[in-house]
Amino acid sequence: MAYTFDRSRELFERAARVIPQGIPGHLTPVFTVPGSYPYFASRAKGSRFWDVDGNEYVDYMCGYGPMILGHAHEAVDEAYHAQAREGSCTSIASHLSVELAELMVETIDGADWVMFAKNGADATSMAIMLARGFTRRPLIVLAEGGYHGTQSWAGTNTVGITQHDRADILTVPWGDAGALGDMARRHGGKIAGVMFTPYHHPVFEDQRLPEPGFWPEVRRICDEHGIVLVIDDIRAGWRLDLEGSPHFFGFKADLACYSKAMANGYPISAVVGTERLRVTASKAYFAGSFWCNAPEMAAAAACIREMKAAGVPNTVRSLGERLTKGLASLAQARGLCVSITGPPAIPFMRFANERNFLRSQLFCGECARRGVFFHPHHNWFLSAAHTEEDIDRTLDIADTCFAIVKDRFGG
């Protein structure tokens, strides 16, 4: 029996009266398939969430990444609430900031220090300022189609953005070290930093893993031209490698940004850096009213310890392989051609014989109406709370939905 979303719809009508867009930002239903997806959740636990109509879903978006241990994880939640009972936003720094920073320096390869913030965008903005402060240069190189948040320099939003906001931003194709080298030579001495994601994970497109030699060449170019190499590990961080995605791909970053899975759903982010940028970081004034909140730090410390104890990257990779291999096999058996790209723990699937996503929207919408929450345009996320039984149930439903796609489109 396919799900219905009557209460979601009723709630959205109220939302639209008091919130522009009803649901703004990345959770907007416009990016899924309005009518085939729920709009509002009521609760979540482990690998599942329930919408306001009472429908249950196996969740492959994991809150767009943060829920790496699964929803409502007891140890992390208890750490958060225990600290909240002791105080949240204190007038002097929490001792937990020291403990968490020590844990991160101990855990992340190449990290000599940590600065905390709240969201990924805080961290990427802070990293850019540090790169500029360290080099005393203006220009920042980003990858075309790369995502670093919605702040004015990041190029995601178009409303209220002026040319000046991005005047010092240059772009090159992700994975093209030659283009980066050319740009470094062309702008000799003016590029402060290069900020890339560890692998390319744009929306609406296949994900791209780095070619062998790409990262060593980027590192060499940065060293040759005195450029700070910043890795935006907000999305991939902790899922590929607890020592950081640069460690996973075998290179060293100067600065790296973390958030999302860092505290299993609680709002905290961090920039980690190497020794040579410490003095610059010591001179900068970065702050936000809630950046020093202790409960989130307690949650982050608990989450990192849980991830280390459970070897989470291996777990989510293994689960992701079971899911992606199963989907590819089922699609092939139905005579459909799917492309599945990116790391198994963070896969993106689309139908290879279309560019307009109509098959993906039908497939993902039908899956959602049967209890599997995939996204047609964005990569998915595995969590340590998913089980092999979840994956197998997902594949059963996916097979039904592949049949619907085959029936509608023929191939």
Added chain:
Amino acid sequence: MDRSVLARIYLEAVLPCLETLTEADNEASRIASGWEGSIRFEVGLWGPRCLVDLRNGRARVSHGPAHKATIALFFPHPALLTNLFTGRQPALAIPRKGLFRLRDLAVFSRLAAHMQKVLEGQAGGRDLQARLMLGVMARSVAVLAVHDRDLSTAMSRLNGVAQFRIRQGPRAYVTFSESSAEAALGHAEAPDFTIEFSTSELFLAVADDAVDVMAKTCLGEISITGDIHMGQTMNTALDAVGAYLR
């Protein structure tokens, strides 16, 4: 605002409305039947050109050559043409051809004024207004895709067909390929992206920048299907069209 882009929007997106208008609206046809001839608009040495041909109460708008024109008006600067449409001064043109027939421009002026009333909802009815506006929107998107400095970079990556339609009403589409864009009225076969407005009123409210498009989409009053990335770019382009025309 880039005046040369605005001039191009007037010539390539707004003036072509005269074809639909004279076909669908009796008053427009009656005005147009008051003169037989053609007027060519030329902006700068390398700017847009447009030939409006009035015959038998109907208008045809094309890129026709100057020698076919009864009257040819040369606007040395784009602002001189855009002022003509916005009612600002100066709105000067140099008559390159038909100097002694300029009084015949009165028919065109009346027709253009009537079109303006229809586009503003003061004549012709809401359905006709929506039909004209849909064409203006689609053609303007095509103009911006090629000529707007900010948008053309993003839009040059588009490949495929974007369909705009009003449910059980008019349709228009834009075909993007190889950094070019072409608009047409009517139904597109297998569009890559489709945006459908449930009513003319809703479409006109969107065109007037008076609607929360995201919310209406979630409520099903606006339907979007296909390449949502193309749709995002369309949304940005439509917003820019509104900014140009307002």
